[in-house]
Amino acid sequence: MDPDEALRVVRETNYVTWRRQGGWDPILVTRAEGSRFWDSSGKEYLDLSSQLMATNLGHGNERVIAAIADQARHLAYAAPGFATEARATLSRALGGVLPKGLNRYFFSTSGTEANEAALKIARAATGHQKVLSRYRSYHGATAASISVTGDLRRKAIEPLQKVPGTVFAPDCYCYRCPFGLTYPDCGVACAEYVDYQLEHESDVAAMILEPVVGTNGVLIPVPEYLPRIREITKKHGVLLIADEVMSAWGRVGEWFAVDHWKVQPDILTTAKGITGAYVPLGLTATTAAVHDEFRDRYFPHGHTYEAHPLTLGPAVAAIEEYRRLGLLEKSRREGEYLLRRLREIQEHHVSVGEVRGMGLFAAVELVRDRAHRTPFNTEEDKIAGRPLVADQVAAAMLKEGVFCVSWVSHLVVAPPLIVTREELDHGLEVLDRALAVADAKVGNPG
């Protein structure tokens, strides 16, 4: 199809996610290789955000592509009530990478479905309704997942589509501590307050959290936070769900972010990097103890595409590729370089309030006023469709052929783990230049 015609058809007939529908002017992506993609005019783009923090293996991985073709030829689909070889092989491979004790698996086709299953399992297993979550969080678009989401995407569906029972706990976000405290004198009040909440709440099934918060700012918890949350949830008999849809598969330099703190959740969810986004797969992993709750009890969940063989075979190849290419070590090594370079960049941009990161997962937080840490924009600005400074920086980068995700008042730098040092340097040079757009607005009341 002629590129202009293709763009016109898509624009006129498709919904675009999480924004006003008017004024959508997408790029027509025609091909991709490694950390790069091209549009219909032949313009090349470096991807500094792995599309949506998902293409950890980059594009064109021949082993994953071969696994897709093999699986399609051999057995493309079987109903979820059947066992398949793909199911067995992936289950065995998962046993070698997941945190100890997470050895019962439910497969779906997205992150939100993985969380939907986790929440239903937690509620059914415990007989309780409430779920503790945190404001700076995103857990997915479907009913239960969006209801435990803290960010603006929940506000946009309230109150009509909200599942009742979410209780919000404080964020572990030192740059904007909800208690106005400073680490370590704070005594990790954000964790201790959860103890207080659980003492005074009733009917709580689980606490769900992103061990490293993704879209909402790449928030890395202080070292005591997650182990303490694990202790507190155990003490109160509340299940801990780690949402690792974005933070897993080498993104932070480990298979899973919880591995950094040696924390074992009762339920772990993941998607995205599990296949490097070559095929859509979601995973809900639980302990045997959680699974045992349903041994003689009806398990109230399922999908036609649960354990779809075409999603499982390629995940085995993806796991082998993370190992063969040494991508966890590479993410740790290049992540240190990335953070060092971002700190250098911060030094000569008044609009950069904080940079933070772990592995190849970093955020650049933009502020109108460094002294008061005033963000350029708020969630309300985004819902209202007002122009956002972070989006303007990302647009300036795109013009120069570098794609980087922006969200409210920060940028998420999370390239494919196969990114080369030269590519990273090029992406950061372009980011450095584009930050002039934000610098020019510093001190401007908006």
Ligand SMILES: Cc1ncc(COP(=O)(O)O)c(C=O)c1O
């Ligand atoms: C932490 C987290 N959980 C859940 C989701 C939802 O995943 P999906 O978009 O595949 O439904 C996302 C998506 O970005 C995410 O980052």
